[in-house]
Amino acid sequence: MTRYIMRRLNLLIITLLIIVFIAFAFGQTQHLNGVDTSMNLRTYWDFIARLLSGDWGTSSVSGKPIYPEMIAVLPATLELCFAAFLVSFIVGIPLGSIAGMHKKQWMRNTIMSITLVAHSIPIFWLALVLVMSLSLQMGWFPVSGRMDLLLDYPHPTGFALIDAWFAPADVRDAAISSVISHMAIPTLVLAVVPTTEVIRQVTISLGNVMQQNYVKTALTKGFSRWKILIDHGLRNAIPPILPNLGWQFGSVLTTTMILEVVFDWPGVGRWLINAIYQQDYAAIQGGMLAISGIVIFTTVATDIFTTLIYPLHRKEIYEH
Amino acid sequence: MPLLDIRNLTIEMDMAEGRVKAVDRVSLTINEGKVRGLIGESGSGKSLIGKAIVGISKPNWRITADRLRLGDIDLMNLSERERRRVMREDIAMIFQDPATCLDPSEEVGTQLEKSIPTDNFKGGFWRRFQWRKKQAQALLHKVGIKDHRHVMQSYPYELSQGVCQQVMIAMAIAGKPKLLIADEPSASMDPNTASQILKLLKRLNQTNNMTILLVSNDFATVRELAQDVSIIYCGQIVEVAQTKEIISRAFHPYTQALLDALPEQRRQSAAKTPMKNLAGSVPLLQHLPIGCRLGPRCPHAQKQCVEQPVLQKKRSHLFACHFPLKQE
Amino acid sequence: MAELLRVQNLSHHYYSHSGWLGRKRVEAVKHVSFTLEPSETIAILGESGSGKSTLAKILSGMTKPSSGDIFVNGEGLIFGDYQRRCRLIRMIFQDPHTSLNPNTTIGRILEAPLLLNTEHDNLQRQKKIDEVLENVGLLRDHSEFYPSMLSSAQQQRLSLARALILNPKVIVSDGGIAAQDISLRAQMANIMLEQQRRFGLSYVIVTNDLDLVQHLADKVMLMHQGEAVEYCDNHTFFDNPAHELSKRLLRSYNSRNEFSYKSRTDPST
Ligand SMILES: Nc1ncnc2c1ncn2[C@@H]1O[C@H](COP(=O)(O)OP(=O)(O)OP(=O)(O)O)[C@@H](O)[C@H]1O
Ligand SMILES: Nc1ncnc2c1ncn2[C@@H]1O[C@H](COP(=O)(O)OP(=O)(O)OP(=O)(O)O)[C@@H](O)[C@H]1O
Ligand code: SF4
Ligand SMILES: [Mg+2]
Numbered sequence A: 001m002t003r004y005i006m007r008r009l010n011l012l013i014i015t016l017l018i019i020v021f022i023a024f025a026f027g028q029t030q031h032l033n034g035v036d037t038s039m040n041l042r043t044y045w046d047f048i049a050r051l052l053s054g055d056w057g058t059s060s061v062s063g064k065p066i067y068p069e070m071i072a073v074l075p076a077t078l079e080l081c082f083a084a085f086l087v088s089f090i091v092g093i094p095l096g097s098i099a100g101m102h103k104k105q106w107m108r109n110t111i112m113s114i115t116l117v118a119h120s121i122p123i124f125w126l127a128l129v130l131v132m133s134l135s136l137q138m139g140w141f142p143v144s145g146r147m148d149l150l151l152d153y154p155h156p157t158g159f160a161l162i163d164a165w166f167a168p169a170d171v172r173d174a175a176i177s178s179v180i181s182h183m184a185i186p187t188l189v190l191a192v193v194p195t196t197e198v199i200r201q202v203t204i205s206l207g208n209v210m211q212q213n214y215v216k217t218a219l220t221k222g223f224s225r226w227k228i229l230i231d232h233g234l235r236n237a238i239p240p241i242l243p244n245l246g247w248q249f250g251s252v253l254t255t256t257m258i259l260e261v262v263f264d265w266p267g268v269g270r271w272l273i274n275a276i277y278q279q280d281y282a283a284i285q286g287g288m289l290a291i292s293g294i295v296i297f298t299t300v301a302t303d304i305f306t307t308l309i310y311p312l313h314r315k316e317i318y319e320h
Numbered sequence B: 001m002p003l004l005d006i007r008n009l010t011i012e013m014d015m016a017e018g019r020v021k022a023v024d025r026v027s028l029t030i031n032e033g034k035v036r037g038l039i040g041e042s043g044s045g046k047s048l049i050g051k052a053i054v055g056i057s058k059p060n061w062r063i064t065a066d067r068l069r070l071g072d073i074d075l076m077n078l079s080e081r082e083r084r085r086v087m088r089e090d091i092a093m094i095f096q097d098p099a100t101c102l103d104p105s106e107e108v109g110t111q112l113e114k115s116i117p118t119d120n121f122k123g124g125f126w127r128r129f130q131w132r133k134k135q136a137q138a139l140l141h142k143v144g145i146k147d148h149r150h151v152m153q154s155y156p157y158e159l160s161q162g163v164c165q166q167v168m169i170a171m172a173i174a175g176k177p178k179l180l181i182a183d184e185p186s187a188s189m190d191p192n193t194a195s196q197i198l199k200l201l202k203r204l205n206q207t208n209n210m211t212i213l214l215v216s217n218d219f220a221t222v223r224e225l226a227q228d229v230s231i232i233y234c235g236q237i238v239e240v241a242q243t244k245e246i247i248s249r250a251f252h253p254y255t256q257a258l259l260d261a262l263p264e265q266r267r268q269s270a271a272k273t274p275m276k277n278l279a280g281s282v283p284l285l286q287h288l289p290i291g292c293r294l295g296p297r298c299p300h301a302q303k304q305c306v307e308q309p310v311l312q313k314k315r316s317h318l319f320a321c322h323f324p325l326k327q328e
Numbered sequence C: 001m002a003e004l005l006r007v008q009n010l011s012h013h014y015y016s017h018s019g020w021l022g023r024k025r026v027e028a029v030k031h032v033s034f035t036l037e038p039s040e041t042i043a044i045l046g047e048s049g050s051g052k053s054t055l056a057k058i059l060s061g062m063t064k065p066s067s068g069d070i071f072v073n074g075e076g077l078i079f080g081d082y083q084r085r086c087r088l089i090r091m092i093f094q095d096p097h098t099s100l101n102p103n104t105t106i107g108r109i110l111e112a113p114l115l116l117n118t119e120h121d122n123l124q125r126q127k128k129i130d131e132v133l134e135n136v137g138l139l140r141d142h143s144e145f146y147p148s149m150l151s152s153a154q155q156q157r158l159s160l161a162r163a164l165i166l167n168p169k170v171i172v173s174d175g176g177i178a179a180q181d182i183s184l185r186a187q188m189a190n191i192m193l194e195q196q197r198r199f200g201l202s203y204v205i206v207t208n209d210l211d212l213v214q215h216l217a218d219k220v221m222l223m224h225q226g227e228a229v230e231y232c233d234n235h236t237f238f239d240n241p242a243h244e245l246s247k248r249l250l251r252s253y254n255s256r257n258e259f260s261y262k263s264r265t266d267p268s269t
C-alpha cells in the first residue's frame, strides 16, 4: 500500500520538478528570478523555495505579485472545466451504454455518427454560433461574463456556484440562476469534445465487456440486459477508461482557456492572453506552472482513484 | 413425456471461408428425472448444443431446429420476458471455462449470493440477507469447498481454476433448476473432488428429480451417472443407446474407439509405450469429408462410406454407420 | 545419472485482499524440492488450490518465487533471465486458442522465438521450423496457415512445436494435455514420448489424470495446501503410497475403474 502510494507520488514529484525546471529556465533567460541568472542547482533550489513560499514573482505591468492574482482567476477556469466534465459524464455514459449494448445496431450507428459529427465541429465556431443565436438573437442567455455583478454577496471560494449556494437568503435564488445562466453556453460548448470521447470509450469498453463469458452466464441466469449492464457491465467497463479520461482533462483545460476570450470569462486564459499582449513574462511563467501542475495532479489523482475503486488494479496495492 | 426435446437442431456459422455447419441435424431427448450423457471429441459441437438450449448465440450464428422444447415450452419462440423466466427458474448451465464465467471485479461470495433466488423466502430484509449468506455457504460445502470464508471474500483471480469451477457449479445448482446442462463439470479436478461432484449431481438427480445433460469427452465420467448416452462426432449424432448397452456392445466404430480409450483398456499397455487411438484428428468444419465424416479415420471404412449413413435402429440402439461392428 | 533440474526449497506466497485495502498472505507453495534427470517425467498432482499452477508458473519464469532456487545442470536460474531460461525450460499453455495469435501465420509464430533468442540466419530458421513441424506430426506447408485453420488437435501440436523450437531441456505443461479429450490426449502423449526418446527431453506435467500419470510419469509429486506431501517414483505411488491423501486418491481412482469393469462384464446385458 505505502509502496504504491510512494511510487505514484514519486511520479508526481518528478514530473512537477521537470515542469518547474522548464519554468525556471524560461525565467532565467528573461531575468525574472532575481539578479543571479546562472543556471545551477542552487539557483534552481532557490526558485523552488520561493514558489513554495508563495512568491511567484511580480507582474512587470501592474507591479503587483502574481500569486494572488492567479489564485483569483483560477477558480473560474476550473469551475468551467469541472462542469464540462460533469456534463460529459452525465450525457456520455448513458449514450455510450446504449451504443455499447449492441442489440440495436441502428441505435449504435446513430449515436456513433452523431458523435463523429460533434467531434469534428470546430469548437470556436460552435461557441460563436451559440452566442449569436441563443444570446444575441433570442436573448435567452447573457452574452458574456460570469455572473450578475449587480448582486452583492461574498465570494470566499472563488467558485461562483459554491459562493452563490452559500449566499445570503435574499439574493441566493437570483445568484444561483444568474451563475447558471452565465455558465450554460460555455459549459455546453466545452462539454462537446469530452462527451464524444466518453461516448466513444464507453462504447468500446462496454462492447468488450458485454461479450465476456460472465455476461453470457448472467444472461442464462435470466437477468435482464439492463440489470446486467448495471451489475456487471458498467462495473467492468468504466474503471479501466477513467485514466484515459483523466488524460482528456489537459486538453479540455486548454480549450477552456481559449474559449474564455470568446465568452469574456474572467479566468486564467483571458488573464494569460492579456499577459502575452503586455509581455508580462512573470505572469506567463506563473500561469504555465499552475496549469501544468493542475493537469499533472489530476492525471495522477485519477490513476489513484481508479486503483482504489477497481479491484483488478487494486491488485497492485496488495502485491507490495 | 420428455423434458427436453430437440429435433434436428442445426447451428451454422458465417466465417471468412463461408458458412459452416458446426452442428448438423442433432436430435436429443431427455425424459424427466433422467441423466443423458453427450460424448464427443473436442470441437464436435457439444458446447454449442448446450449454448443453443440456453439461448446464447452470436450475430454470425444461425440456429434452426424443427423442435426445441422444454416440457411444453417452445424455446425457439419465446418473448424476451418469458425466456428470462425460463432461464431463471427452469434451466441452468455449468460452463466449460469457469474462470472467465465469473465477474473479475466482484467478490465471489456476492456473485454466488446473487444467484440464489429469494422469491420464496418470507422475512425481513436482514433475515433474508442472513439466509442468503447461509445458503451460499451451504452450497460451497456441497461442492466440496471447505474454506468458504476465504473463497467468498476472494476475487476470481485470487482463486485457482478448480475452485472457480466448483463455485460455478454451486451457482448453477443454486436455483434448483429442472434441467441442468453440465459441460464437463469435473474436468481437471482431482479424483476425490471429481467423484464428490459426480455424487452431488447424482444426489440432485435422485432426490430433486433434476434432469441432467452431462457433456463430456470420455466415457469415464458419464458412465457413472447417465442412463443414456448420445455420441456425437463432427456435429452429427452417430450413436444413441443406454449406457449399459453401449458399453457392452457398441455398433459404431467411433464409439468403440472411445471405449478403447477407457483406463482399464489402456492399462493393458505398458507404461511409456505408444497409446492406442484413432489415427488422424477431427476434420476442420471448413473441410468436411464427403459421406461419413469418420471416413478418413475409420478402420472399417469401405467404398460405400462416401455416402452419408443415416441413423438406423437395431434393438434399442440408434447408430449411423454402413458397417456396424460385428459382435463377437 | 546426472541430474538435469533441481528445485530446492521453492516457496511462493500471494497477497490476497482482505477488506478494502487490507491484505492477507496466502502461502501457495511451501518449501517444495525435487530433482529431475534427463528423459524423466515428473507428474504433479493435487487438489484444486494446492499450488500446482503456481509451481508451474515459477518453473517457467512467469512468476518470481518468494524464496528458493532452481538449478539446471547445476547452474542457478535467475528470475528475469529469459534468454537463458527459455532455452532450458519452456511452458505449454493450457488453452492453445487464446495463447496463439490468430493474425500471424504458423511460420511466424514459430519464427518469433528464434529471432529473439538465436543468431540463426533465414535459411537456418526455415530449416529449424520445418524440422520441428515434422517432429510434432505437422506438415511443412502448415507454416503458411493461420492457427484458426487448424483443428484443435493440430493447434495442440503447434503449441508443443512452439515449446520445442528452442531445443529446451525441460517442458512444463499445466493442463496442456490433460484437459484434452482422449484421442487428442493419446496423440499428444505419443508425440511427447517420441520426443523424449529421441532428444532426452524431461517433462513436468501438471495433471489430475491418474491414467496419464501412470502411463507417462517416472516420478510423482502430490501437493496439498502448498506442500509436497508425497514425492516418490511411479510404482511406489501406485502400489504403496505413504500419505493418507495418496491412498484416498487412489481409492477413488480405482473404484471408478472397478465400476466400469463390473458394468462391462455384467452378465445381464
Ligand atoms: N464463437 C465461435 N466462433 C467460431 N467458431 C466456433 C465458435 N465457437 C465454437 N466454434 C467452433 O464450433 C465447433 C464446435 O465447438 P464446441 O465448443 O461446441 O466444441 P466442444 O464439442 O464443446 O469441444 P470441447 O470438448 O473442446 O469443449 C468447433 O469446431 C469450434 O471451432
Ligand atoms: N493472484 C493470486 N492472488 C492471490 N491468491 C492466489 C493468486 N493466484 C493463486 N492464488 C491462491 O494460491 C493457491 C494456489 O493456487 P494454484 O492456482 O497454484 O492452485 P492449483 O493447484 O493450480 O489448483 P487447480 O487445480 O484448481 O488449478 C490457491 O489457494 C489460490 O487461491
Ligand atoms: S459409415 Fe463407414 S466410415 Fe463411417 S463409421 Fe461406418 S464404417 Fe466407418
Ligand atoms: Mg465444449
Ligand SMILES: [Mg+2]
Pocket (backbone or CB within 6 Å): B160, B161, B162, C052, C053, C054
Ligand atoms: Mg491450476
